[in-house]
Amino acid sequence: MEEEYTEETKEEKEPKEKKKGFFQRLFAGLTKTRDSLNADMDGVFSYARIDDDFYEDLEEILIMADIGVQATSEILDNLRAQVKQQHIKRPSECRELLVQDIRDQMTVDENAYDFEKGPSIVMFIGVNGVGKTTSLGKLAGRYKEEGKKVLIAAADTFRAAATEQLQVWADRAGVEMISAKEGADPGSVVFDAVKAAKARHIDLLLIDTAGRLHNK
Ligand SMILES: Nc1nc2c(ncn2[C@@H]2O[C@H](COP(=O)(O)OP(=O)(O)O)[C@@H](O)[C@H]2O)c(=O)[nH]1
Ligand SMILES: [Mg+2]
Structure with a gap:
């Protein structure tokens, strides 16, 4: 009984839900x-x-x-x-x-993140569109402003415009970026970025990934 009721109300609601923000x-x-x-x-x-x-x-x-x-x-x-x-x-x-x-x-205190203490690598993962690239860009700006040496790696080689999108954030933050051609092996971008981070004595390496669902 209860399930039938839920189904009905769900159908009634659907057209309205489309208009929701x-x-x-x-x-x-x-x-x-x-x-x-x-x-x-x-x-x-x-x-x-x-x-x-x-x-x-x-x-x-x-x-x-x-x-x-x-x-x-x-x-x-x-x-x-x-x-x-x-x-x-x-x-x-x-x-x-x-x-x-x-x-x-x-509860997180001021030193909640290990990467605030020494040279660190942070990889951004999560399904498409959750805000990985945006968060990475903002954090790059924030830590650069705090005086850290920040490097960005564009390991989202899956989507055509991903690297350009990240380049905008890198320019805005005034930090350098390691990237490769679209379709390149993301692992090779990460490898290059880690190497560069060591050579340039980077404090914080931020790695953007495609974070794609396995079936897409
Ligand atoms: N409202 C809101 N939108 C966001 C936020 N972070 C990202 N977005 C938007 O969500 C969309 C996807 O963000 P993006 O960083 O490209 O996600 P990614 O696919 O995980 O890299 C973009 O249109 C962003 O402008 C946020 O904190 N608030
Ligand atoms: Mg992204």
Whole structure:
């Protein structure tokens, strides 16, 4: 019954959704993610006891919510320790501990990034259009302004205009760029860039990638 209802309302909504702006669609998408995450969380926190099933299901929910494998395992280790320490018996009591722990993990202080401490390489990955090139360009400008020697590598050799787009950012930031012809092996661009970075005593090498989905 419920599924039929959802299907119907979805169809009714579709023409309206097309007219929505970018941020409205983004907000709607995030709301959906949050709602389903909340529902899953409610489920696991209403388990009768804290046992292996509870931890396993919670682990799955966190990973599915893109918390990341390493962060998830740290969060669960912390939770296990606190449950033991505070003699917690009911899953419902774990909710606040979990929220606090995730909050703590997200706090970044001034030296959150290792690349701010010594010579570093940062590679930008992620699916098409998420803002890799734009973020790279802005960071190049920011770290150049802070007095660092920055070099950019155009390892997105997949898309025709990618290198030109990056060149604009490099010029804007006033930093040098290593690139190759369209269709060149991205690995060779990275190799050349690392070599150049060493030779030129670069503080920060920023590598732009195509970040393409595997099936595209
Ligand atoms: N609103 C908004 N748009 C962005 C942001 N970052 C990138 N864009 C835009 O998103 C599009 C794709 O960005 P781009 O950096 O080329 O993504 P890439 O494919 O990951 O390299 C461009 O039109 C950018 O102007 C951002 O922080 N906010
Ligand atoms: Mg790009």
